[in-house]
Amino acid sequence: MRVRKAVILAAGLGTRMLPVTKVVPKELLPVVDTPAIQLVAEEAVRSGIQEIVLVISPGKTALLEHFKPAPELERALEEREKHELLELVRGATRLASITAVEQPKPLGLGHAVLQAKEAVGAEPFAVMLPDDIFDCDPPLLKRLLEIATAKDAPTVALLRVPRADVSKYGIVAATPEEEQIYKITQMVEKPSPENAPSELAIMGRYVLPPEIFGLLENAKPGVGGEIQLTDALMDLARRRPVYGYEYCGARYDLGDRLGFVTAQVAYALKRRELADNLRSKLRSLLDAA
Ligand code: UTP
Numbered sequence: 286m287r288v289r290k291a292v293i294l295a296a297g298l299g300t301r302m303l304p305v306t307k308v309v310p311k312e313l314l315p316v317v318d319t320p321a322i323q324l325v326a327e328e329a330v331r332s333g334i335q336e337i338v339l340v341i342s343p344g345k346t347a348l349l350e351h352f353k354p355a356p357e358l359e360r361a362l363e364e365r366e367k368h369e370l371l372e373l374v375r376g377a378t379r380l381a382s383i384t385a386v387e388q389p390k391p392l393g394l395g396h397a398v399l400q401a402k403e404a405v406g407a408e409p410f411a412v413m414l415p416d417d418i419f420d421c422d423p424p425l426l427k428r429l430l431e432i433a434t435a436k437d438a439p440t441v442a443l444l445r446v447p448r449a450d451v452s453k454y455g456i457v458a459a460t461p462e463e464e465q466i467y468k469i470t471q472m473v474e475k476p477s478p479e480n481a482p483s484e485l486a487i488m489g490r491y492v493l494p495p496e497i498f499g500l501l502e503n504a505k506p507g508v509g510g511e512i513q514l515t516d517a518l519m520d521l522a523r524r525r526p527v528y529g530y531e532y533c534g535a536r537y538d539l540g541d542r543l544g545f546v547t548a549q550v551a552y553a554l555k556r557r558e559l560a561d562n563l564r565s566k567l568r569s570l571l572d573a574a
Contacts, residue, residue, distance in 0.1 A: 286409050286430075286433050286434045286437055286492075287408075287409075287434075288333075288334070288408075288409050288410060288411055288430055288433070288492060289334065289335045289336055289408065289410075290334065290335070290336045290337070290338060290404075290405055290408065290410045290411070291329040291332075291334040291336070291337050291338070291410065291411040291412070291413055291426070292337075292338045292340060292398060292401040292404075292405065292410060292411070292412050292413070293312075293322065293325055293326065293329070293337060293338070293339050293340070293412075293413045293414075293415055294340045294394060294397045294398070294412065294413070294414055294415070295310065295311075295312040295322060295339055295340060295341050295345060295348055295415055296340050296341050296342040296345065296387070296388035296391055296397050296400075297311065297342075297391050297397075298391050299311030299540065301540055301541055301542070302314070302540060302541075302542065302545065309347075310322075310341075310345040310347060310348050311416060311539070311540055312345075312348055312415045312416065313347060313348060313351065314539060314545065316418065316537075316539070316548050316549065316552045317549060317552050317553050317556065317559075320351060321415045321416060321418065321539050322339070322348055322351065322415045323351065323352075323377050323380075324415075324418060325413050325415040325418070326352070326377075326380050326381065326383065327380065328413070328419075328424040328425070328426055329381070329411065329413060329426060330380050330381050331423070331424050331427065332411075332423075332424050332426035332427035332430055333427065333430065334381060334411060334426070335381055335382065336381060336382045336383075336384075337380075337381050337382070337383045337384075338383075338384055338385070338386060338401045338404045338405065339383065339384070339385040339386070340385070340386055340387075340388050340397045340398070340400050340401055341385050341386075341387060341388070342387065342388055342389070342390075342391065343387055343389065346385075348385070349383070349384075349385045351377060352377055352378060352380065352383045353378060354375075354378050355374060358374060359371060359374060359375065362374065384404065386400050386401055386403075386404055387400065388400045392506070392509075392510050392511050392512060393506075393507075393511030393512045393513055393514070394414075394512075394513065394514040395501045395504055395511075395512035395513050395514040395515075395516065395517050396501070396511065396512040398412055398493075398497070398498075398501060398514060399498060399501045399502065399512065402498045405495065405498075406495070407495045408495060409433070409439075409492065409493065409494050409495065410492075410493060410495070411426055411429070411430070411490070411491065411492050411493075412490070412491040412493060412514075413426065413489060413490055413491075414488075414489025414490075415489075415539075416489070416538060416539040416540035417488055417489030417490070417536065417537075417538060417539075418536065418537045418539055418548060419442075419488075419490070419532060419534060419535070419536050420534060420535040420536075420537070420551070420552075421532070421534040421535070425442055425490055425532055425534075426490050426492075428530060428532075429441070429442060429490055429491075429492050429530055430492055432466060432528055432530050433492040433528070436526070436528050438525065438526045438527060438528050439491070439492060439493050439494055439497075439518075439521060439525075439527045439528070440491075440492045440527070440528040440529070440530060441469070441487050441488075441490070441491045441492075441518070441527070441528075441529050441530075442487070442488040442489070442490040442491070442529070442530055442532050443457065443459070443467065443485045443486065443487060443488065443529040443530060443531045443532065444485070444486050444488045444531070444532050444536055445484050445485055445486075445531065446484055446485075446486045447484070448478045448481065448484055449478060450486075451475075451476055451477075451478055451481040451484060451486065452475050452476060452477055452478065452481075453475065453486075454475065454486035454487060455472055455473070455474050455475070455486065455487040455515040455518075456472070456473050456476050456481045456482060456483060456484070456485065456486055456487075457469045457470075457471065457472050457473075457482065457483060457485050457486075457487060457529055458470045458471035458472075458473075458482035458483055459483065459485060459529055462528075465530055465531040465532075465533065466528060466529070466530055466531075467485070467528065467529040467530075467531065468526055468527075468528060468529075469522050469527045469528065469529050470522070471519070471522075472487065472515050472518055472519045472522065473515075474513055474515045474516070485529065485531065487515065487518075487529070488532065488536065491514075491518075493521075494521075496521070496524075497517055497518075497521060500517040500520045500521060501514075501517045503520075504516050504517050504520070535551065537551065550563070550567070
């Protein structure tokens with residue numbers, strides 16, 4: 286299976302991060318100094334993706350702007366001989382071919398994917414949620430693409446979550462096939478802890494076939510007119526095998542306050558220029574708390 290395109294969903298309201306998301310798209314919020322959407326686009330490119338389609342809402346065009354050249358800023362940095370900063374700014378513009386499609390209203394992940402139907406065409410593609418950040422090398426999407434290719438089947442990322450948290454996620458019933466690889470037999474969106482078929486939650490990376498678009502078009506809208514991606518995935522799993530890869534590394538939910546703050550600290554501790562000072566600042570903060 287050759288996957289060239291990734292669809293990054295970024296048309297949501299980001300209500301859990303209000304008030305900042307009133308004006309600033311959640312996906313532009315940084316991890317230390319790099320917007321989440323850039324980290325995810327970099328993951329896509331490191332996984333072999335050549336074309337990225339952003340799904341944005343009408344008010345979130347700044348997301349696409351981030352990947353376009355900024356001639357005035359670049360000229361100013363050049364004049365000041367800030368070569369490293371110039372490379373940082375230009376880096377985002379050279380990643381891949383990046384285009385955007387609009388989701389006029391936030392009617393769910395399934396509806397968001399459907400907006401990319403024409404841009405994707407009749408080929409398998411990846412879907413990425415930019416508020417889910419996976420800190421691993423090689424990147425998580427690369428691993429999913431390898432499995433999808435080996436099995437010639439749609440593949441999603443799974444993460445084992447505490448049973449008390451299952452109601453926040455889509456949870457699967459699955460049969461282990463190989464180390465960390467499962468065949469998915471059932472999916473339930475946001476089950477109660479008692480009714481959850483497992484503790485394996487679907488995370489924000491998917492490799493999907495183009496037939497998912499037809500299933501999304503036929504999906505019945507649920508609460509608030511939303512079209513869920515999980516429902517279409519379940520339809521898909523009834524027709525052909527769908528696999529899950531259990532990710533065991535670090536994951537940060539940037540769409541949630543605690544996840545956002547934790548990601549800042551974790552990524553800053555990995556930066557040589559920040560780590561020592563941050564460690565001592567954290568120690569004094571903890572002593573004073
Ligand atoms: P989330 O459910 O985490 O984002 O969707 P949200 O709805 O924006 O956030 P809250 O719950 O109100 O705080 C994961 C990703 O999918 C996108 C979001 O932009 C986010 O990056 N999304 C969500 C869409 O593109 N369209 C939608 O209709 C819903």
